[in-house]
């Protein structure tokens with residue numbers, strides 16, 4: 001798992017020690033990029049912590065504040081979910097809750113569970129199971145899609161009421177950037193680190 005790198009385009013198997021150390025590692029058969037060199041666990045932990053804080057902010061603060069004729073209304077992530085439920089859209093409410101709150105929270109919690117001990121030089125409890133769980137959770141979060149929806153909502157509502165994006169929206173933006181950055185890290189670095197710790 002740790003020493004081999006498989007090309008995801010043509011399935012050629014490479015030994016990491018035989019891949020040239022300069023530049024982006026490329027497949028010898030089809031020249032596609034093999035893996036990222038971005039494997040600094042400290043940086044990965046910092047980005048994970050940033051994403052976690054951004055997720056808490058996105059959940060705890062209003063996404064949009066609207067004022068019409070002096071009346072102020074605040075829309076939060078939770079009020080959006082409750083409103084979908086009240087409008088007899090339980091599937092939409094469930095999808096919002098899973099993709100925006102539950103899945104990102106579980107994934108970030110599991111990442112911290114693995115990263116904190118690895119940084120400290122210990123093998124995390126249930127390491128391989130948790131790594132698989134992280135892999136399974138990943139497709140379930142869709143914060144980026146929600147960000148697009150939020151931008152559209154702000155632009156559309158701007159014509160009807162004076163609309164100000166709140167701290168929650170800022171949280172969603174930071175969360176989207178942090179999750180995109182997390183995707184650029186090489187998770188096989190975690191496996192290699194876990195093997196070193198055990199040895």
Ligand SMILES: [Zn+2]
Pocket residue numbers: 007008009010011012027028029030031032
């Ligand atoms: Zn290839």
